[in-house]
Amino acid sequence: MAEGAGQWVLELEGVTKDYGRRRALDGVSTALRPGVVGLLGPNGAGKSTLIKTVLGLVRLGSGRAQVLGCDCQREYRRVRQLVGYMPEDDCILPGLKGIEAVAYAGELAGLPRLVALRRAHEVLDYVGIAEERYREVQTYSTGMRQKQKLAQAVVHDPRLVFLDEPTSGLDPLGRERMLRLVRALFDRAGVSVVLSTHILRDVEQVCDEVVILGAGRLLVHDTVDNLRRPVDESVVLSLDEELAAFTEALDESGVRFERRAAGELRVYGEPAAAAALVLDTARRTGAVVRRLERGRNSLEDIFLKAVGAGGAGKGAH
Amino acid sequence: MPLFQIGYRRYEGRRTSERLRWWPIAREGLTIAWRSKLLRRLVLVAYLPILYFGPVFFAIGRITDPSTDLSRGPWRELAEETLSRELVARLREDPTVVRTAVWALVFTLFASSIQLILAGLVAAIVGPPLISQDLRSKAFLLYFSRPISSVDYLLGKAGTLGGLVAAVTLLPSLVLYVLSIVFSPSLQTVLHTAPVLLDVVLSSFLVIVPVTLVLLVLSSLTMQPRFAAAAWAVICAFGVMFHHVIKATHALAGASWPRLFSLGETVRAAQLSVFDLAGRFEAVPGARLMGLPRDFAADHGGGGALIFLLVLCASSVVLLLRRIAAPTRI
Numbered sequence: 001m002a003e004g005a006g007q008w009v010l011e012l013e014g015v016t017k018d019y020g021r022r023r024a025l026d027g028v029s030t031a032l033r034p035g036v037v038g039l040l041g042p043n044g045a046g047k048s049t050l051i052k053t054v055l056g057l058v059r060l061g062s063g064r065a066q067v068l069g070c071d072c073q074r075e076y077r078r079v080r081q082l083v084g085y086m087p088e089d090d091c092i093l094p095g096l097k098g099i100e101a102v103a104y105a106g107e108l109a110g111l112p113r114l115v116a117l118r119r120a121h122e123v124l125d126y127v128g129i130a131e132e133r134y135r136e137v138q139t140y141s142t143g144m145r146q147k148q149k150l151a152q153a154v155v156h157d158p159r160l161v162f163l164d165e166p167t168s169g170l171d172p173l174g175r176e177r178m179l180r181l182v183r184a185l186f187d188r189a190g191v192s193v194v195l196s197t198h199i200l201r202d203v204e205q206v207c208d209e210v211v212i213l214g215a216g217r218l219l220v221h222d223t224v225d226n227l228r229r230p231v232d233e234s235v236v237l238s239l240d241e242e243l244a245a246f247t248e249a250l251d252e253s254g255v256r257f258e259r260r261a262a263g264e265l266r267v268y269g270e271p272a273a274a275a276a277l278v279l280d281t282a283r284r285t286g287a288v289v290r291r292l293e294r295g296r297n298s299l300e301d302i303f304l305k306a307v308g309a310g311g312a313g314k315g316a317h
Numbered sequence: 318m319p320l321f322q323i324g325y326r327r328y329e330g331r332r333t334s335e336r337l338r339w340w341p342i343a344r345e346g347l348t349i350a351w352r353s354k355l356l357r358r359l360v361l362v363a364y365l366p367i368l369y370f371g372p373v374f375f376a377i378g379r380i381t382d383p384s385t386d387l388s389r390g391p392w393r394e395l396a397e398e399t400l401s402r403e404l405v406a407r408l409r410e411d412p413t414v415v416r417t418a419v420w421a422l423v424f425t426l427f428a429s430s431i432q433l434i435l436a437g438l439v440a441a442i443v444g445p446p447l448i449s450q451d452l453r454s455k456a457f458l459l460y461f462s463r464p465i466s467s468v469d470y471l472l473g474k475a476g477t478l479g480g481l482v483a484a485v486t487l488l489p490s491l492v493l494y495v496l497s498i499v500f501s502p503s504l505q506t507v508l509h510t511a512p513v514l515l516d517v518v519l520s521s522f523l524v525i526v527p528v529t530l531v532l533l534v535l536s537s538l539t540m541q542p543r544f545a546a547a548a549w550a551v552i553c554a555f556g557v558m559f560h561h562v563i564k565a566t567h568a569l570a571g572a573s574w575p576r577l578f579s580l581g582e583t584v585r586a587a588q589l590s591v592f593d594l595a596g597r598f599e600a601v602p603g604a605r606l607m608g609l610p611r612d613f614a615a616d617h618g619g620g621g622a623l624i625f626l627l628v629l630c631a632s633s634v635v636l637l638l639r640r641i642a643a644p645t646r647i
Contacts, residue, residue: 055462077335077464085462089455094446095349107341108463110332119328126325152459157328189325 009160009192015063024049026216038203039196041213047196051162084158086149088165098133102151109156123151142169160192200299212306219306234268234295240288249281338465342473350443363485366430378500381412418597420513425592435485444532445545447474453540467641479529487521520588530633537640556581583622590619
């Protein structure tokens with residue numbers, strides 16, 4: 001199939017991979033549309049194996065993986081041309097300056113030398129590495145290294161890029177900037193992104209779709225909007241300080257509610273009516289409502305539910 | 318930050334040939350290695366013997382030139398000192414027949430002067446970190462997430478080390494060859510001595526290829542470059558030690574197989590077999606190895622050495638390809 005054929009950037013059909021007796025991927029089948037996709041799963045879920053499968057670094061036991069219509073096993077060179085990879089590890093090439101390392105990565109991907117150097121300057125500008133590009137990469141801070149790795153991953157202009165924990169070790173400001181860059185890659189340049197991370201808030205913030213793996217199996221693949229759409233209508237609130245009188249009054253009113261993490265309460269019911277009840281109860285009991293909003297599913301709930309069910313052998317595809 | 322940032326731009330331009338993907342790896346390795354002052358000095362040392370052998374070829378050029386008056390000038394003495402009086406006389410009488418043998422002898426002397434030692438030292442400086450550092454820093458993921466294969470990677474790394482070993486073996490020999498042609502009385506010498514040039518190239522590759530592959534194997538077996546360097550030092554030290562044991566032991570002196578325990582001796586035996594001094598001087602009527610050091614003309618079991626090096630190189634390549642692919646399978 002020609003490059004770019006079809007609407008999928010990545011297609012997996014019954015992908016299975018064993019390391020000795022351990023099954024790392026167990027019949028994973030799914031297809032990713034262009035966009036930013038979060039790849040979630042606990043340690044050992046098969047995320048890294050999936051990425052290595054796509055890059056043609058590991059031989060599949062069975063099944064088929066395709067990037068933009070190119071077979072990952074048979075056409076691995078073509079696939080690697082289309083794919084960028086930002087590993088979690090530093091992967092530093094000793095003795096190289098920032099600009100040299102990025103240009104070198106471009107050359108390895110087939111860019112002519114001068115073009116690679118020009119592209120390296122462009123992508124280093126894009127990720128926000130300024131004069132530091134003339135320093136050796138070993139001297140970079142964690143934040144700089146993450147930017148450097150992102151630049152190396154996109155210097156050859158891939159159509160799909162895998163980012164492995166891109167915000168790991170970054171301060172809040174650095175994390176925000178990195179996530180903006182990741183989102184802009186698709187929004188402005190049309191480069192699809194698969195974001196492999198343990199930080200669920202990052203996925204909520206930038207991803208269009210979520211894929212959750214557990215024990216080598218696909219547990220969930222859906223859009224973030226669908227996943228976060230509440231199953232039951234509710235409101236979520238937090239009080240200035242926890243008052244037993246408030247919860248007792250709610251209990252007496254007969255409304256269904258539950259305590260959530262960080263002192264939050266979820267009150268079930270039609271949102272307007274539930275909100276009115278909450279405010280009325282607060283007025284009567286002297287509680288101060290600090291936050292009150294329409295209830296939504298959090299990705300954390302979904303993740304824990306999916307991984308828990310998957311771990312118990314009830315894969316919810 | 319730049320005053321004006323163009324943002325992310327697509328690239329639709331030309332890509333280099335897949336067959337040349339090893340070249341950036343080799344070039345980058347050479348660039349980094351060349352920053353070492355010690356390495357640059359070692360490479361310089363490799364060209365110093367030309368200061369001696371260059372004048373020898375100048376002398377040979379004068380001797381083989383019929384218009385030269387040999388009774389004057391210092392070149393006759395220099396040539397006689399290097400080649401023996403009888404051989405110089407034969408060279409003067411019949412240069413076309415004797416020249417090839419004499420050139421082969423001089424290039425053998427040149428190759429065995431310090432080239433093997435320098436090759437070992439250059440390999441010890443450049444080789445150990447080539448693969449081990451990539452394993453340690455997990456840089457192999459950077460390579461193999463790009464459209465290059467294990468063979469490209471191996472060629473690139475071998476290109477770095479092989480290139481620098483060539484800089485102290487093949488290149489000085491080629492420079493000397495060019496000088497010797499320049500000092501020759503006519504350009505016909507190129508035709509007469511073409512087989513010697515081929516032997517020079519071959520004998521250099523007999524150093525470059527095994528040294529490169531063995532060191533890359535050592536580098537691929539560990540994540541610590543110093544361990545690879547130590548292993549190489551042990552191999553070299555063992556070789557030198559064994560060489561002296563062979564020389565001191567009469568029972569082993571005649572046998573060729575004990576030399577296989579020393580990589581340096583094996584390479585040397587194979588080089589001598591390529592230059593084929595015994596055969597070449599056999600073809601010179603009247604020369605009969607006159608004044609030649611016996612060591613150069615004796616049978617060194619070159620055939621066995623060549624086979625040993627071939628097996629060593631083949632097994633090194635197999636091992637290297639397995640080691641290079643292994644980390645990516647984890």
